[in-house]
Amino acid sequence: MSRQPEWHIMFRTHGVIDPRVSAFSIGDGFPKFMEENNVDLGTLLVIERVDVESLHVTIYRRPDETTPVLTPPPSPQTDLRPHFRKTLRATNVRVSKSTRLDIPTAFWRSLGEERFNGAWYTLEGPLHTVLVKSGTYSSAKQTFCFLTKGWIDFVAMNRLNLGDTVVFTLVGVAEFEVTMV
Numbered sequence: 270m271s272r273q274p275e276w277h278i279m280f281r282t283h284g285v286i287d288p289r290v291s292a293f294s295i296g297d298g299f300p301k302f303m304e305e306n307n308v309d310l311g312t313l314l315v316i317e318r319v320d321v322e323s324l325h326v327t328i329y330r331r332p333d334e335t336t337p338v339l340t341p342p343p344s345p346q347t348d349l350r351p352h353f354r355k356t357l358r359a360t361n362v363r364v365s366k367s368t369r370l371d372i373p374t375a376f377w378r379s380l381g382e383e384r385f386n387g388a389w390y391t392l393e394g395p396l397h398t399v400l401v402k403s404g405t406y407s408s409a410k411q412t413f414c415f416l417t418k419g420w421i422d423f424v425a426m427n428r429l430n431l432g433d434t435v436v437f438t439l440v441g442v443a444e445f446e447v448t449m450v
Contacts, residue, residue: 276302302326317356325356325434351380352438354450362424362431369415372403377414380439385414391444392416392437394427423447 278298306328308314313329353376355361361370377385385403392399401419405412427447429435434450 276305278302325432350438350440351376352436354434354436356434357424357429357431359431361420362429364421364425368421368424369404369417370420372414372416374412374414382412382414388443390416391441392423392447393440393444394423394447395449396428397423397426399423399426 276298302308308328311330315327315329317325317327353373355370355373357370361368372385382405386405388403390401390403392401399419399422401416401423403414404417405414407413423429436448436450437445438448440446
């Protein structure tokens with residue numbers, strides 16, 4: 270499992286109402302990142318927050334250069350089967366009874382919420398296969414689907430870490446193949 274390159278960028282937040290949407294870069298980390306990755310006008314950066322100190326960036330070039338730089342494209346075989354990709358956050362890997370993995374809304378909606386309401390799934394990982402339970406939580410405004418009981422065992426047995434990106438490919442009615450990117 271190779272680590273992806275890292276650039277250290279300092280951000281300072283301003284604004285009192287919502288600091289999540291009012292940040293700017295200080296220091297030379299971001300210009301260095303842009304230079305080393307040939308980011309120019311027309312390049313799309315998809316930035317995903319991993320945790321309070323880490324971001325995961327996928328770079329897409331202009332239409333004539335569609336291959337992402339930091340995240341390899343999924344294989345054609347994987348594209349044909351239902352799948353989702355997650356970059357692991359602290360809440361996904363900490364050792365706690367409440368550790369869980371949230372399933373992206375678009376994914377579970379495409380299959381139906383009822384498939385994740387207490388069902389057990391087999392996760393075939395890179396090193397070990399583990400049985401995990403799914404669950405749902407609904408509030409007045411939103412519904413969430415998770416992998417819960419057994420998930421932390423899967424993390425430990427497959428040596429997953431904060432910041433790792435994994436792809437979950439549905440290979441059976443209640444079975445996912447989980448691969449590292």
